[in-house]
Every structure is written in C-alpha cells, then in structure tokens.
Amino acid sequence: MTAHQLNETHDPQRRSWVEPDAAGDFPIQNLPFGVFRRRDGNEGWRGGVAIGKQIVDLAAAERAGLFEGTAAEAARAAAGPVLNPLLALGPAYWSALRAALSRALTDGVDGAGGGGAGGGSEGGGSTDGGSAAERDRWRRCLVAQEAVELTVPVAIGDYTDFYTSVHHATNIGRQFRPDNPLMPNYKWVPIGYHGRASSVVVSGTAFHRPMGQTLGPGAATPQLGPCKRLDYELELGIYIGPGNELGSPIPIAEADQHLFGFCIFNDWSARDIQAWEYQPLGPFLSKNFASTVSPWIVTIEALAPFRVAFERPEGDPKPLAYLDDEDDRQRGAFDIRIRATLASAAMTRSGQAPHVLSVSSYRHAYWTPAQLVAHHTVNGCNLAPGDLLGTGTLSGPTLDQAGALIELTTGGKNAIELPGGEKRTFLEDGDTLALSAWCERPGAVRIGFGEARATVLPARA
C-alpha cells in the first residue's frame, strides 16, 4: 500500500447519508481531520473528521465501540486535544481509520463491501453504517459544524518554511536584481528556513498589525512604528507524520510515508520590517507575529486522485540523486487549486463579495513534498510528528497567479482597485484576507480544504 494508490474510499460513486455542506468541501471522499469543541459547554478539545455539515466525534465513536482493530487504535490516538499521537502512528493506521469511516458514512454500502485499504486486512474496520440501527449509532456521534469552534489541530514542534515557487522567487528577485532575479542555488537546493511555531494561529484569529523597526526611504536612522507594508502569502502547509531519528535521513523513496496531510497556510509578512532586518540571517520579526492555518487537515490519502507528474522545465538541471526518484517524478506533485480574496472593512460592512486577488495551483511548485522531506533530513535533521512544512508562496507562471501583494502590485508601485473603488498596495486595518483551496478534475469528486481567514486589527499603541 502506498499513499498515492486509489482504493474504495476514492470511489466517485460513493455518497454519504450525512447532509452535504454548502461549499461542497467535505464529501465522503475527503474526510479531513481537525480538533474541535462545542462552543456552548465546558468540553475538552478533541479530534474529529468533517463529513458534509457534520463532524464525526472520534472519541465518542470509539467509546461507543464503532471501530475495531487498527481503526480503533487510530481513533483513540485522535481523541485528545492534539492529533500528534495519530500522526505518529503512520499510514497503515490512518488508512484503516479512513476506510472504516468511509464505509460507515456511505449511503447504501453493506458491510460485505468493505475490507479494502488496509481496514479488513489489518484487522481494523467499523461496524456497518448501512443498517438503520447502526446508522443511528453513528448519528449519535455527529456534531454539527455550525455548533463548534476549531483550533490548531496539532502541537507544532518545529515549523519550516520553504520557497518552492520558482515564479515567486523570480518575481521577488526581479525587484532587487532585474537582470539576474534567480539565485544560482535555486534550481539545486530546495531553499528553506526555520520559522516560528508559537505564533501559528487558526483561521478566524484576528491579529494586530505588527510594530517594528524600519528604515524609511532616504532616512538616516530607523524608527519604531506600525508596519506600513503588510502582506499575505498564499501557501499550503504540510503536517509531518512519523519522524526520523537525529542522524538518520529519510530517503526520497520513503518520504511519502512521513506525510500526513495538507492545510492552507498564510505566512503574513511585514515587508518593510523584513527589508531592514533580514541581512544577513533571513526574515525574523517580519514573519513571526502571526501565521494562519486552516483548521482541517486534508490527508495525503484523500489527495491520491489529484497527484500529477512533476514537469521540470526543459533545460533545467537534473536534481541530485538524493532528490530524484522515478515515482516522485510521476506522482510527486499535487494539483491543489488555491485562491486568495480580499474584503475591506467597507466591503464587509456592506455585505459585498470579496475581491479575488489571484487563483493558482500548487502543481506549479518547483519541488515536491517528498523532495522537501529528503532535503530537510539529508544532513540528519530529525523531523517529528506534527512538524509543519510551509510550501512558500505559491505564485503561478503568470502575474494574475501571484500569491502576495508585493508581486501583484510590483512592490507597491501599481495599486489594485477593489470593487467599491478603494485601492490597495498593501493591507489596511480592517481588511479580511481569505485563502481557500480545493481539488477537482474530471472523473473525481471535488474536495475542499475550507479556508484560512483573518482580519487585520490596528497596531497597538
């Protein structure tokens, strides 16, 4: 079993008996993981799986005896306030739990039809959701999404941000070095750097515009003040499953087994603070005031139908052997569509639809997740369950696919006009920025990631 093989859980004919969500993000082919609690009550945070408008309360279903074998073990590992124990278990457990949930939540599946995807073969599984009595048992474990709050679903040990879009790197580089925008290492090294884990917050968490030191144009001395060039970065986040021991690299052919799933990720950036602070050791306070994740983790297994070949441009160097794998070339990239929208405070007040800033796809990235894992560990660095890898800003090949305002406005020179007539170079107080992501292709059921949304509050005096 490998993570990119299709199985019964991907069957486009499957429909759930649970009412679908309006956005169509959470059909039975998706089954993403999150951590939730009801808003009205003194409940603990616990793991759940989104299905339509509902969430399967994994702790409740496990207590009710609805899982068996490895699926039950996986559900127990997801019953606490963080999903790290589930992430540590690895693909066989994740797959057994997914297969069990899929069977139980499918309309018209009888128990005899199950057993694929590691569930039956591993001794896992679920009770049959097909009969009315069993379905009632499952229904008692559902919690309406509209009644809950969601949180960052994982205790993030270390967070690493990469720079995998050659288009983003080129667009940014061009602003500083018009004749030579791309660094000589770019097509050889999956460029990455360490980020701040503590300031990762869940979608919906408003944050204050950061204060910081900046050197104004033509100024002789810097000053402290509110950031004047606040930007978003349209990224995806990858949660690591089982980790590796310090000193033991993960070969690229095994990297897939260490990937749990994806979230949407907004790496908010203070461009003016960054410009003054980043030499010689990289971005710091320009990034660590807030980073927004979507609450649901779409698993690698759910993404199997949307894996695509990585097409390295003609004439580009062949990757070094530790970054090169035939299977990864054929199936290592993911066609995940991504979109950014902006609504000003005035637009929000008047109920106006948000303005679409850009739409792109993760398939344009220059490095695959497996290459990121192989590179990150080639020196012996140890990854742990729940570590977060950011893809970097996922700008596509054309300007309307750019994933940050610094690109869309060419460094603040060309303002964007919003529908109501307002203009933007960088973000203003009251702006709400929402990132969304989804997968779709002919012959597969569309799955969605939900969103990563936040509103910019004024700087604190």
Next chain:
Amino acid sequence: MTAHQLNETHDPQRRSWVEPDAAGDFPIQNLPFGVFRRRDGNEGWRGGVAIGKQIVDLAAAERAGLFEGTAAEAARAAAGPVLNPLLALGPAYWSALRAALSRALTDGVDGAGGGGAGGGSEGGGSTDGGSAAERDRWRRCLVAQEAVELTVPVAIGDYTDFYTSVHHATNIGRQFRPDNPLMPNYKWVPIGYHGRASSVVVSGTAFHRPMGQTLGPGAATPQLGPCKRLDYELELGIYIGPGNELGSPIPIAEADQHLFGFCIFNDWSARDIQAWEYQPLGPFLSKNFASTVSPWIVTIEALAPFRVAFERPEGDPKPLAYLDDEDDRQRGAFDIRIRATLASAAMTRSGQAPHVLSVSSYRHAYWTPAQLVAHHTVNGCNLAPGDLLGTGTLSGPTLDQAGALIELTTGGKNAIELPGGEKRTFLEDGDTLALSAWCERPGAVRIGFGEARATVLPARA
C-alpha cells in the same frame, strides 16, 4: 524583589555541608537546575539541583516534606521530566526554592537565620538543615552526580539564535566585504533568526558529520557529500521563563522577569553547506544537524553578583526607546567567562590535555538579554516557558577571543597547530570540542556552568 538584587543566597561566607565538586562549579551560591536519572535503574527523568558532587532530587525532597509553601510548589513543578512547569511559575517561586535550598544545604545556618529572598515572606521555606537529624533527611534526597545521566532539561518550544557579538559579525563580514564588514542594521537591530528546536542535544551526545549540498571552488554544479568545513560556535543559551500572549510585547523594563537562566550552547555549523544554501533566506541545514547544550541551567538569580554595565562604544547610536532602559544599561550585561577547547582523537587516546582555542566573556556582547526579549516581542511574537535564545557566537574584541574556527583560521587560510603537531582549519572526525563557562570576581564565590562537549563522528555513507 528584582532578579539582580543580592540576598543571603549570594553570601560569599556560605559553605555547604555537601562535599564540593573538583571543578568548583557548584558551590552553594550556584544551585543550577537540571534533569537527571540514575544510570543503573528504571527511573524516570526528574528535576534536580547540583550542589558540590551531589544532586538534590527535588521530587524526593518534596515528597519527604522538606519544602513548605511556594518553595514546595516550585519543587513539585520541577519534579517531572522537563522543567517547563517550573519555568512557567516565575521569579517569586524560583527565588523561594533557591532560598529554601540554600538554607538547607548551608553548613551552620540555623532556621532563625533564614527568611530572606522571598522564602519566609512568601510563606515558603525549608526545614532547617542545621541540625543533624534534619541534615540526614536532606542527605537521603541526594544523588551522586557520578551515578547519573543528564538530559536536555526543558522541552524547547521555539529556539531563536541571535548575533549579539559585534566582533563576530565584523570578523565574518570582513571575509566577505573587507571594506564594509558590518551591515548597516547591526547597531540598531538585535539581529536574530529562527533555529531548529528538535536537534538540540545534551552535552556528551556524539553526532555524525552532516552530509549536504555544496558548490566546490570553481565547480559548475553542486554535489552531495560530507561537510568539509565543520565548525563550532561558542555561545550561551538563555531559557525563557513565563511567556507573553501573542500580540502583547514585553517592555524592556519587565524583560528580566521572563528570564530563567543560562546554559552553554554550541551551535555547530557546516560552513560549506551554509555558503551554498543561505541566500536569500538564511542558514538552514548548515545548522540543524545538532546543537549542544550543557545540562545545567544557571539561574538569573545566581548570576546577580556578575551583572555589569553595558558599555556602548563612544559614537555608536543610542538604541531606540524600546531597547533602552536605565536599569538595563547599569546591570543588563553579564560577565560570564567562556572557553573553547579541542582534543583530537590522537590527543584523547594519549590522554593529552585539550588545546585551548579561545577564552572570552559574554560581557563583550552588543545587546543584553533584556534587549533581546524586548526586540523579539515588540511585534507581538509570543514567547513561551522553555523557549531557548542563543546569544550567537561570543567572539571578543581580539582574535584570540574568537568563538569559531572560521574566525580563528581566517576562513580556513591559517591553520591552528595542536600540541601534538596536528593542524586544524576545520574540525576532523574524532575531534572533541568542549565549551565551558564560569563567573568569577573579587568578593564573590566562583560559580561554573559545567560544560557542553561533543565528539564528531564520521559522516554516514
């Protein structure tokens, strides 16, 4: 009560009834914290305090009823496998525990003499160690240091490395930009960047020479291979106590209350990997294969006698207001002596004394710990108990005070000769690098930090 005030625990007349250690690192004026377990047994890791050749088992002493009030609460918080709960409590608790231990372990103190340093006034304290019966109760809670192993004493949430030695920054910068070695931001911004927490290991942990991508001199394409320019960095680490909420900066005048203590820190660096990977986002795989901490944390309170004024060189700019504080100017710097030694495999085999590479002091740093905390949080970034701040390589004003081989050998151009005739530009397999630190001045008792030591193993094929 502030962290830099002297109290009875600093009294140079105090002597412990516990036998002193040979190095003289752990007199009763020190009382550093660590996490230990006996080597021969199935014991759990737990917190302890070094005194002479012994460790006070805090869990055992607490269970035996030897602490009262806030001191007992602090001891309970230090009884588990990581010290984070103790760090979260804050200075009043740390101080009560220290006062209680100092009274109990002092030779010839009677109970009436205690009560200072928050112990008595906060309702804390300890039973009198002066009587033979009480002393026996304490003695039963001592564990010989030679019988234990020590570990990283804290679950490090996030690790940030700073760059606080202007001499190091100048020495490194000169190798790249002889006419203009220091970046324009250096004297305004306490330069820092995020590091990797998972690869922080305790003194004594050998590690393999990292593999990595490098571009050889004159080469057209990079290759993967063992690092050829492996270096050490002589640093100190600062453990954060109570943290701050996201969005709520810590003012410089309050920063001291958030500092728990210091360890020795070796930020091993692969210079050839760094040179090829670090543009444009900073060091990554060149740093995260291993970072070595000393096992004992010397508390801020223990360091009170060694705080000194920060002397900013004449003509340098005055710090911006958020980094400027009268008390910090007068007492914000620490005169912590630091030393690096190297022993080759041949020297180790023949029992030869290690070669001293350099000796310096942390007092030469350009930014104080309080300035680092104020800067780190000015944008709202949240620190948490157990976060680790590295000071950066602590090179002093002269070349023999340099804290890394890249400086001592001028980028590998001038080899160092070892006592047996071997030469070194960078580290070779089998080399053992040991960092030590201590404080001494007339009128105070010398206190030591122990050491951060590790041996370089060959790269894994």
